[in-house]
Amino acid sequence: MTTISAQSLDLTFPSPDGPVHALSDISLDINEGEFVSFIGPSGCGKTTFLRCVAALETPTGGTLTVNGMAPDDARKARAYGYVFQAAGLYPWRTIGRNVTLPLEIMGYSKADRTKRMEDVLELVELGNFTNKYPWQLSGGMQQRASIARALAFDAPILLMDEPFGALDEIVRDRLNEELLSLWKRTNKTTLFVTHSIPEAVYLSTKIVVMSPRPGRITDIIDSPLPKDRPLDIRDTPEFLAVAHRVREGLRTGMEAA
Numbered sequence: 001m002t003t004i005s006a007q008s009l010d011l012t013f014p015s016p017d018g019p020v021h022a023l024s025d026i027s028l029d030i031n032e033g034e035f036v037s038f039i040g041p042s043g044c045g046k047t048t049f050l051r052c053v054a055a056l057e058t059p060t061g062g063t064l065t066v067n068g069m070a071p072d073d074a075r076k077a078r079a080y081g082y083v084f085q086a087a088g089l090y091p092w093r094t095i096g097r098n099v100t101l102p103l104e105i106m107g108y109s110k111a112d113r114t115k116r117m118e119d120v121l122e123l124v125e126l127g128n129f130t131n132k133y134p135w136q137l138s139g140g141m142q143q144r145a146s147i148a149r150a151l152a153f154d155a156p157i158l159l160m161d162e163p164f165g166a167l168d169e170i171v172r173d174r175l176n177e178e179l180l181s182l183w184k185r186t187n188k189t190t191l192f193v194t195h196s197i198p199e200a201v202y203l204s205t206k207i208v209v210m211s212p213r214p215g216r217i218t219d220i221i222d223s224p225l226p227k228d229r230p231l232d233i234r235d236t237p238e239f240l241a242v243a244h245r246v247r248e249g250l251r252t253g254m255e256a257a
């Protein structure tokens with residue numbers, strides 16, 4: 001089933017210096033349960049596309065449906081959880097109470113909030129940190145807590161905007177493995193923005209390569225890699241071939257710009 005469908009999507013921002021053409025002719029279908037990475041140079045519109053899906057921006061052309069609905073209706077139906085580049089946890093609330101905050105706002109009962117919070121913190125292996133404060137956790141653990149917060153209301157779609165961009169490579173490797181395992185267990189349709197070719201290839205079932213502004217799609221790669229991916233899959237010829245194709249797509253986009 002198609003979860004997200006964009007047809008000829010276009011978005012131009014008005015700005016005091018003249019219009020900024022951020023997205024041009026984006027056509028893309030994302031099926032239920034896929035893990036789709038968006039990769040492209042800075043400013044090519046990756047975040048803007050995610051924000052359109054989340055109904056935080058309104059496209060100026062084309063059509064977009066999320067779970068078969070207009071994005072604004074999907075937002076009201078709580079179709080997605082959003083994970084940002086910075087974990088964005090409230091320092092004065094414990095990890096547990098950070099996770100329950102959106103549930104409080106949505107009006108879940110206390111018993112339901114506590115149960116969901118415990119379940120998702122267990123899922124990201126932070127079950128023992130419920131009563132700690134964000135500053136007592138490492139950067140990687142804080143990012144896991146923010147993923148738990150996005151999972152707490154069990155939305156079918158997970159939007160992730162460079163969640164591991166600020167972390168060192170070793171922590172990032174571990175979180176990539178954990179995210180893959182989480183995705184396999186939860187089967188969420190995941191949209192993931194990254195600047196890292198290995199990260200995109202390691203995680204994704206589909207990789208969308210974008211060109212510099214106005215952001216267009218230069219390639220859509222359906223990954224031939226199996227669902228089970230130990231980290232050392234990154235040394236296999238199959239992995240390197242996909243990484244090569246991503247690099248070629250990025251180069252083509254740069255040359256056309």
Ligand SMILES: Nc1ncnc2c1ncn2[C@@H]1O[C@H](COP(=O)(O)OP(=O)(O)OP(=O)(O)O)[C@@H](O)[C@H]1O
Binds near residue numbers: 013043045048213
């Ligand atoms: N509200 C806005 N008004 C005007 N221009 C905007 C607005 N939001 C984004 N832009 C511009 O649209 C373009 C796309 O931005 P976007 O943040 O989507 O890029 P990105 O690919 O996510 O970049 P990065 O990889 O650096 O995060 C950029 O040139 C940005 O400056």
